[in-house]
Amino acid sequence: MKRLLFLLLLCGCFSCFAQQPLLTGADRTDVYLPLLKGKRVGMLVNQTSIIGSSHLVDSLLKLDVKIVKIFSPEHGFRGDADAGEKLGNTVDKKTGLPIVSLYGKHRKPDAKDLADVDMLIFDLQDVGVRFYTYISSLEELMEAAAEHGKPLLVLDRPNPNGHYTDGPILDTAFRSFVGMQPIPTVHGMTVGEYAKMLNGEGWLDNKAQCRLTVIPCAGYTHRTMYQLPVKPSPNLPNMASIYLYPSTCLFEGTVFSLGRGTDKPFQVYGHPALPKDLFSFTPRSLPGAKSPVLMDQTCYGYDLSHEAHPDNKIRLDWIINAYKLFPDKDKFFNAFFNKLAGNKELMAQIKAGHSPEQIRKTWEAGLAAFGKIRRKYLLYEDF
Secondary structure (H helix, E strand, C coil), X not given: CHHHHHHHHHCCCCHXXXXXXXXXXXXXHHHHHHHHCCCEEEEXXXXXXXXXXXXXXXXXXXXXXXXXXXXXXXXXXXXXXXXXXXXXXEECCCCCCEEEECCCCCCCCCHHHHCCCCEEEEECCCCCXXXXXXXXXXXXXXXXXXXXXXXXXXXXXXXXXXCCCECCCCCHHHCEXXXXXXXCCECCCXXXXXXXXXXXXXXXXXXXXXXXXXXXXXXXXXXXXXXXXXXXXXXXXXXXXXXXXXXXXXXHHXXXXXXXXXXXXXXXXXXXXXXXXXXXXXXXXXXXXXXXXXXXXCEEEEECHHHCCCCCCCCCHHXXXXXXXXXXXXXXXXXXXXXXXXXXXXXXHHHCCCCHHHHHHCCHHHHHHHHHHHHCCCCCCCC
16 A cells, blocks of 8 residues: 555656545535524525536525525526616516516615625636636625625635736726726636725725635646636637637627637637638627627638647737738727726727737736735636
8 A cells, every 4th residue: 555655656647546536615505504594695696506416506595594585697597698688677487586676777786675685695607817807796796885885795616717907907997897997908816805805905896895704615726727617608618618718808898709609619710801722600699699799791811729728828929910911900899808807908909910929018007916815815826
């Protein structure tokens, strides 16, 4: 046996004996159930809010937690709505619980929404990118909790892109629901860590302080390559799309298709005006992409799915290449691009013909400053 252990250690395999199983915050019911005893609970959750194969709402109801209300983010409670689709309030057919949509004009719970709530729970699977709107929903829930004196429990989950930080820091002149705070495109934090940052940096409205409790994951570090068990939104169906998303989402700010309405959303890019000898695809109306960009038009461009791996940087060469190939450059960008980029400089840099290396150089100071702030709020061993 000693010889076996020595050989395992020699080949770097000993860690498999000591590795702690990964548990999400939601999995750790023994830690947070006492906090819910006797409380009327409101929950901001969606299809990713699971314990094993069971939805968190169903699991907690079986454990006699008094859930009185569900709040739903972009894409809805069951996660099947289009990006940006307006959702109204409804009732969950399975549990009979009222669902209050927090996407659209009514993004923040008001006094009426919270009148019968003693405690709030946030449990959404984020993907670690500034313009993915779940952290904006978190911020506005924290503000509502602070304003109305409600404690908030964040059940943390691993970040599938939590192994690096990259991109320009948001210029707050371009603040929107796809970017609310001065953080880089890829922030390298879990939602629990980010919630602590929002409180600690005084970034909530009027520097309010939310009564925040984070239930951390167990067995997770920022080097963990976490595979999501449930797709976080309709157009991020697999890990390929999630790894490419920080780079390819910039195409949302252009006239190009990035594969919505195909079986490879966020994994391809193209346009009918590009050379016809390139890879081709045709966006169709599909669930979660009812009216995709360039619907029913043959697009020519590139399939990036073979380059989908846990990289540690944003790939700028793809959008620079698309701009160079597009014949009508004055129409390449749309008004959404600067909100996604978080500044006006990136568009100007691409138009001026700057290389990825030149552009990345302009991010370095901001990333270094953010890194110092980020370290104050980490709950897990860093990358």
